Amino acid sequence: MNRRSFLQSTALAGGGFMLSFSVFATGKSTSVQATNSLTELNGFVKITSDNIIQIMSPNPEAGQGVKTSMPMIVAEELDVDFKKIQVIQADLDTKHFTRQFIGGSQAIHSGWNTLRNAGATARQLLRQAAAQQWQVPVEEITTDKGVLIHQKSGKKATYGELADLASKLEVPKNVPLKSVKDFNIIGHSQQNVDIKKIVTGQPLYGIDTHKPGMLHAMVVHPPAFGLTLKSFDATPIKKMKGIVDAFSIKIFNENYEKTFFDTTTFNEVIAIVGTSTWAVMKAKKEVKAEWQPITSYTQNRNMLGRKLVEKIPAGLENTNTHLSQMKEQxxxxxxxxxxxxxxxxxxxxxxxxxxxxxxxxxxAHNCMEPMNFFADVKGDKIELSGPLQKPEFTEQALSARLNIPVENIDIKMTRLGGGYGRRSYAHWLIEAALISQQVKAPVNLLYTREDDMTAGIxxxxxxxxxxxxxxxxxxxxxxxxxxxxxxxxxxxxxxxxxxxxxxxxxxxxxxxxxxxxxxxxxxxxxxxxxxxxxxxxxxxxxxxxxxxxxxxxxxxxxxxxxxxxxxxxxxxxxxxxxxxxxxxxxxxxxxxxxxxxxxxxxxxxxxxxxxxxxxxxxxxxxxxxxxxxxxxxxxxxxxxxxxxxxxxxxxxxxxxxxxxxxxxxxxxxxxxxxxxxxxxxxxxxxxxxxxxxxxxxxxxxxxxxxxxxxxxxxxxxxxxxxxxxxxxxxxxxxxx
The missing domain is CATH 3.30.365.10 (Aldehyde oxidase/xanthine dehydrogenase, molybdopterin binding domain)
Incomplete structure (x- = not known):
């Protein structure tokens, strides 16, 4: 059962309240019931009957703070104590989100109104539930940090106490938003929600991923721009201790129309798979490959709707030549x-x-965390986990490459150990999936610093x-x-x-x-x-x-x-x-x-x-x-x-x-x-x-x-x- 069907099948079980709000999309919202357990709730405000309040953070976190600031916006309109809520990193979920990526410093700018509406709508549903329960006008219901209050009668209830009733009400439209002057969370410094995990070294990053039966993989790419793989002998590599397999993979198929974030320098690389990172690193040093010059070619690109033909010239290029060319130009x-x-x-x-x-x-980007991704391909289903900036676009590229429907691809987003563009071009995710498919086992692909710094982009x-x-x-x-x-x-x-x-x-x-x-x-x-x-x-x-x-x-x-x-x-x-x-x-x-x-x-x-x-x-x-x-x-x-x-x-x-x-x-x-x-x-x-x-x-x-x-x-x-x-x-x- 994949994540999307899991959400659908558990949505009506148990008690509590879960509000779906399509962030960055149409703004449509629906309320459904949820279990009290910590179910994955992408795009939802979730309140359990025992008053656990969770807010999902939909976009990848790369140190820019959106995992703190985006939930702050929801919490402001929901009127809860920010220090008491749980913030959960959402997985990629194209059903409930669009623009679920980071880039262009647009996460807050694009999500501002929708995130506010998500919090305000949830709060209004809870107010309506209280009004119905206490048989009073909804206008007389106020809230204060997760508590519903009817001043005249002195009645109070936590959000959790009325969450189940709220989930059965029709979702209101055109809910009024707070005035800026009334903000008490927005505009006030809040501690990074991951700070304790960061300073105590708890697993947050893709490089921390460890799964039962997981193998380790690395790639060898050509030593220079303008070269491509001609041949290599895998036999001596496979004989090395701890090595499971060695083979070449092509990241994109021929004639594939690359999108904006499908840039990759070397389309064919050598993959080495073993039982430990150390074994694979030693095997990398022993690879004997023959490389040959590329010929000039063109490739079709679809740059977010703008079609173009990209020209890739042959040759081994030089900085001094570049400077002369630019001066002439x-x-x-x-x-x-x-x-x-x-x-x-x-x-x-x-x-x-x-x-x-x-x-x-x-x-060069020089991200502190080297490029890495976990992949487990089982038949026509894929589980992935790791750091990337544009998961929806990469998911589409992976779907086309492996011919697996996107609804069968599950991408869990980890915190990025640096990015600012480098992790927008997540060809290593596709490499990890191709390697896992070949060895029929879960694989964690890791680039060395040298692999990344010499791979372009x-x-x-x-x-x-x-x-x-x-x-x-x-x-x-x-x-x-x-x-x-x-x-x-x-x-x-x-x-x-x-x-x-x-x-x-x-x-x-x-x-x-x-x-x-x-x-x-x-x-x-x-x-x-x-x-x-x-x-x-x-x-x-x-x-x-x-x-x-x-x-x-x-x-x-x-x-x-x-x-x-x-x-x-x-x-x-x-x-x-x-x-x-x-x-x-x-x-x-x-x-x-x-x-x-x-x-x-x-x-x-x-x-x-x-x-x-x-x-x-x-x-x-x-x-x-x-x-x-x-x-x-x-x-x-x-x-x-x-x-x-x-x-x-x-x-x-x-x-x-x-x-x-x-x-x-x-x-x-x-x-x-x-x-x-x-x-x-x-x-x-x-x-x-x-x-x-x-x-x-x-x-x-x-x-x-x-x-x-x-x-x-x-x-x-x-x-x-x-x-x-x-x-x-x-x-x-x-x-x-």
Whole structure:
């Protein structure tokens, strides 16, 4: 019996109350009875007769805090004591959820209204049950932290006492929601619901999975991009102690139309299966395989409804060649993405023209938890467990590959030990299932750090050239950005300063590659924000203006007389977050005595501004303090916001200073932390001050928006300290 039929068959057994609410979908709701046992209840508020209140968290948890913040929203409207509820991680359940994934910092933004309605509807059903039981008007029933109260008669009951009766009532429609001013959970810091398990080392992660009879598996992929498996001899491997089998697998079938998250670098890999991880690791080292060059090919992609043909060239690629190709491309015609006014005329008549080019390398994700997944394929049914960001899409791909209906696939989501894009492309889940199917046993597939870091799906390598035209009064009259990358462009044509300049041109280009790329924290924004905000700082200096004043001047123009119709940002919110950063950092006073760098950016529907205060000691940059201002609408969990902002800042400084993946003859030149430089504890900021704009605007993203502006704030502060502008990442190479 699979999970979906199990839910259906137990729904009407026993007592208690279980409210189904289709989060991120149609908003339809139904109430049914449930057992008092801890049944899996995806998409439900569950209240048992003995007053156990459970709230399911539908989206994967990767450290961004949704397993705490999403139930907080439900609990707010349900009116319960958050510290006394049980939060349960939901499995993948496409019957009750859509958009059950993490990406784009959209979990809270997309689920806000539906999660509120789920809690409010459950509370209203309980109020109606109390009114019926006590024969009083429902308007006279109030609630307080899970207790129903009738003030006039003095009657009280816990939610659990009336849960069974509530389950028999018709679900009300258009239930009123709380006023923001009445929130007592939302906006108040709540402890991470998993914190005790995390600090005490309890099993939470996919890598913790252990099942009876489980075998261990690893894969061997080609040693370079542009190579594929020709042959290998499995016989000596199979003779090794603890080895069960060794064979090759193809992840996707020929002519399969890949979707957005089906990216995989090597479609055929060698699988090694054994009784222990150690046995398999030793066998990996003994694999003797013959590899051959790929031929150029095309593959069909369905990118969330946008069909395209992807070109994959043959050859062993090199970073130096990439840099030359991108430099040449800057001098060739590009695709115009936006054009306002007469840009050519503006530059022709300019009193000053500033032109600068910025470059960013490939970046590896380096998740602390290596890629892994558990799979148990039995006939036409599959049980899976592990960390991934887009389970619904991966389930569809697995269904197509194994020709097994999705209703027979059960994916349990574990906490992710890092992600931010890397675990969106969960080809290792398909690999695990194919291996389990072959050996007819449950399997836990594990990548080594080297396997993951050399398997691609990097942040693209990018370049961007900016030009600015100033008139005789140092007003910005023309702006031109031409950006591109291998194999994708970083350009966002409709973001600031678009809409603030009369004559504006944005164009881009791409170069095909066999090196795979994918989402990286704040995709594309992580580079283009660094380039844009570094350039604006330099333009402000040439114009003789304070860098904050310069940006506010442009934003005032975008407020009063916006140019164009498709500007993504709201100029007034953008300006307010900059003003907050200015105030909290005491910018106008401290800039006279300290080396400060400023940067601001809009992405994922949120606004972030940073001021970095640093100094040079013994030739090394020391970040004394970072001031971070955020506008992400209503803040659900302030502690969560602080954690995400602080993490973004430390991550951003480390990546800007040290992050780099180079390629030589198709081979990644870093494969573990000894060759891929990460920020160290003594290099983190000595202090971080995070403040946020308080408003009643619906919440937006927070996992990514604080990350992009870090790069330029650091570059601009380093310029103040060293007198040298930085145009190439990682900064440590230019500084040396």
């Amino acid at each position: 800057l001098n060739k015609p590009a695709t115009v993405r936006r054009k306002d006014g007469n840009v050519d005329e503006a530059f022709k008549n300019a009193a000053k023209v500033i032109e600068r080019t910025y470059n960013g390398p490939y970046l 990097y942040r693209s390598t990018y370049t961007a050239t900016y030009r600015a035209a100033l008139d005789a009064n140092n007003n910005l009259i023309g702006f031109h950005v031409k950006a591109g990358g291998i194999p994708e462009s970083p350009l966002y044509a409709n973001r600031f300063p678009a809409g603030a300049v009369d004559n504006y041109l944005a164009e881009d280009w791409t170069i095909d590659s066999n090196i795979t790329v994918g989402s990286f924290r704040a995709p594309r924004s992580n580079f283009i924000a660094a380039a844009e905000q570094s350039f604006l700082d330099e333009v402000a200096e040439v114009a003789g203006k304070d860098p904050i004043d310069f940006r506010l001047e442009l934003l005032h123009r975008a407020q009063e007389k916006p140019v164009g119709q498709n500007n993504e940002y709201e100029a007034d919110r953008y300006a307010k977050v900059i003003e907050l950063a200015r105030k909290q950092s005491n910018w106008d006073t401290l800039k006279k005595s300290k080396k400060l760098g400023f940067s601001a950016y809009f992405c994922h529907d949120s606004y972030a501004a940073h001021v970095i205060d640093l100094e040079i000691k013994n030739g090394e940059p020391i970040v004394n303090k970072v001031y971070c201002a955020i506008d992400c609408g209503i803040v659900i969990n302030p502690d969560g916001l602080y954690n995400l902002a602080e993490g973004s800042i430390v991550d951003g400084i480390g990546t800007a200073m040290y992050g780099k993946m180079t390629i030589e003859n198709g081979v990644p030149q870093a494969n573990n932390f000894h060759t891929y430089r990460m920020i160290r504890m003594n290099e983190a900021p000595k202090a971080i001050d995070v403040q946020y704009v308080k408003n009643e605007i619906d919440p937006s993203g927070m996992g990514e928006p604080a990350y992009p502006p870090v790069f330029a704030a650091l570059a601009n502060a380093l310029y103040q300290a060293k007198g040298k502008r930085l145009y190439n990442q990682p900064f440590v190479e230019e500084l040396s």
